[in-house]
Amino acid sequence: MKTKNIFLIFATLLFMLSCNEKDDNLETVNVAKAEYMSLKALRSSVDIIAPRPIDESGKIYAYKNLVLVNDVEKGIHIIDNSNPAQPVKKAFIKIIANKDMEIKGDFLYADSLMDLVVFDISDLNNIFEVARLEDVFPWYVPMPLVDNLIVDYGEGDNTQNEIIVGWDISQERRNIEDVKNDYNTGGVFFDNTFALASSESTGQGGSLARFKIVDEYLYAVDSHNINIFNISNLEKPRELNDVHAGFDIETIFNRGDQLFLGSMSGMYIYDISKPGSPQFVSEFQHGTACDPVVVDDKYAYITLRAGNFCGAFDSSLEIVDVSDIYNIEHVKSYSMDNPYGLGIKDDLLFICDGTSGLKVYNKENVEELKLINTFKNINTFDVIPMENNLLLIGDNTLYQYKYSGESIDLLSEFHLN
Numbered sequence: 001m002k003t004k005n006i007f008l009i010f011a012t013l014l015f016m017l018s019c020n021e022k023d024d025n026l027e028t029v030n031v032a033k034a035e036y037m038s039l040k041a042l043r044s045s046v047d048i049i050a051p052r053p054i055d056e057s058g059k060i061y062a063y064k065n066l067v068l069v070n071d072v073e074k075g076i077h078i079i080d081n082s083n084p085a086q087p088v089k090k091a092f093i094k095i096i097a098n099k100d101m102e103i104k105g106d107f108l109y110a111d112s113l114m115d116l117v118v119f120d121i122s123d124l125n126n127i128f129e130v131a132r133l134e135d136v137f138p139w140y141v142p143m144p145l146v147d148n149l150i151v152d153y154g155e156g157d158n159t160q161n162e163i164i165v166g167w168d169i170s171q172e173r174r175n176i177e178d179v180k181n182d183y184n185t186g187g188v189f190f191d192n193t194f195a196l197a198s199s200e201s202t203g204q205g206g207s208l209a210r211f212k213i214v215d216e217y218l219y220a221v222d223s224h225n226i227n228i229f230n231i232s233n234l235e236k237p238r239e240l241n242d243v244h245a246g247f248d249i250e251t252i253f254n255r256g257d258q259l260f261l262g263s264m265s266g267m268y269i270y271d272i273s274k275p276g277s278p279q280f281v282s283e284f285q286h287g288t289a290c291d292p293v294v295v296d297d298k299y300a301y302i303t304l305r306a307g308n309f310c311g312a313f314d315s316s317l318e319i320v321d322v323s324d325i326y327n328i329e330h331v332k333s334y335s336m337d338n339p340y341g342l343g344i345k346d347d348l349l350f351i352c353d354g355t356s357g358l359k360v361y362n363k364e365n366v367e368e369l370k371l372i373n374t375f376k377n378i379n380t381f382d383v384i385p386m387e388n389n390l391l392l393i394g395d396n397t398l399y400q401y402k403y404s405g406e407s408i409d410l411l412s413e414f415h416l417n
Helices: 003-022 041-045 174-181
Strands: 028-038 047-049 057-063 068-070 075-080 088-094 101-102 107-112 116-121 128-133 149-153 162-175 187-190 211-214 216-219 226-228 248-255 258-264 267-271 281-283 293-295 297-304 317-320 329-338 342-345 348-352 356-360 369-374 381-385 389-394 398-404 407-415
Touching: 028 041, 041 162, 057 101, 057 381, 057 389, 075 267, 088 149, 107 211, 116 342, 162 293, 187 281, 216 248, 258 293, 297 342, 329 369, 342 381, 348 381, 348 389, 369 398
Parallel strands: 028 149
Antiparallel strands: 028 162, 047 088, 057 068, 068 075, 075 088, 101 107, 107 116, 116 128, 149 187, 211 216, 216 226, 248 258, 258 267, 267 281, 293 297, 297 317, 317 329, 342 348, 348 356, 356 369, 381 389, 389 398, 398 407
């Protein structure tokens, strides 16, 4: 009996050691499997449907009494914000591979991967597509910004002109050596050190926007270029020659006759006094980091986010004197936790500091910013400071705050899912 017990104990220990050894060779990774679609299917997939729950909130846009929220890679939710205390969903525009939007004179301009699509939204009960400019943007779907990522391209059917339109992400346990050497994945392994005013009414986007309308021109940045469209005929935009602007361009902001481009390596300033041919003026270089920018009369405010694909080790707010755009000067740095979008209104500076919440500063003295308030327990993404209200998006929720002077109070919390 004792011999049998000893044998059973020995066998159990051996089994446990074997399991531990196997577990030590496994790692949990995020697998992004490419989602394919034919060009014909992509270009015929636009649809205007009844309101639906949001999957992943992206960029935000305000126009008249409307708030538009991008559902990342899926389309645009349209919300009636006539009563900011009680917003109401009105419709969902299904647009595959959509990220950005701009509006002028009741015409909505949106991207659908490589195409620019135009919608008439003058009647919310009868929204329809009026134009599509094909192949005006790069055919590129960015990698998901997650750690320990394996990209599985699978097998697209080139004979059917299939293209990647998105990623299906799941977690899997995989052998460490297979992960490092990319065995049997069909893809590539990444770790967390790499990245990727007019006569007609226009709207207002947040600091993470890649689209910007200035007078009769729509400027849309991709990772390398400023794509330029003449929209003097709102229903029939004309593509002009694009301008190479650098590398890893992420955002665009307008001040008068200048465009301020945020990139992962710096801020670029372009003169648009000749709107069809922007001219490079100057730049401010910083370490590799994700980089939206907003600008007032004298200063540019730049948030640098570290981690994931953004590259940097430290997150910060950088303030740069741009009163003379030919001789810009760095003024001061402030440490941040995990900043995304930001906005300015008079002497107020709003920073979406990720999981650390919304931080509100008085920027009257930029060399000694005064922290007025921190709204915690919300995961913030981007803001739009309006005349009396602040719009904020984060974690599939639209927050609105009412401000008067330095007093800022929550007006409504609208869950999009």
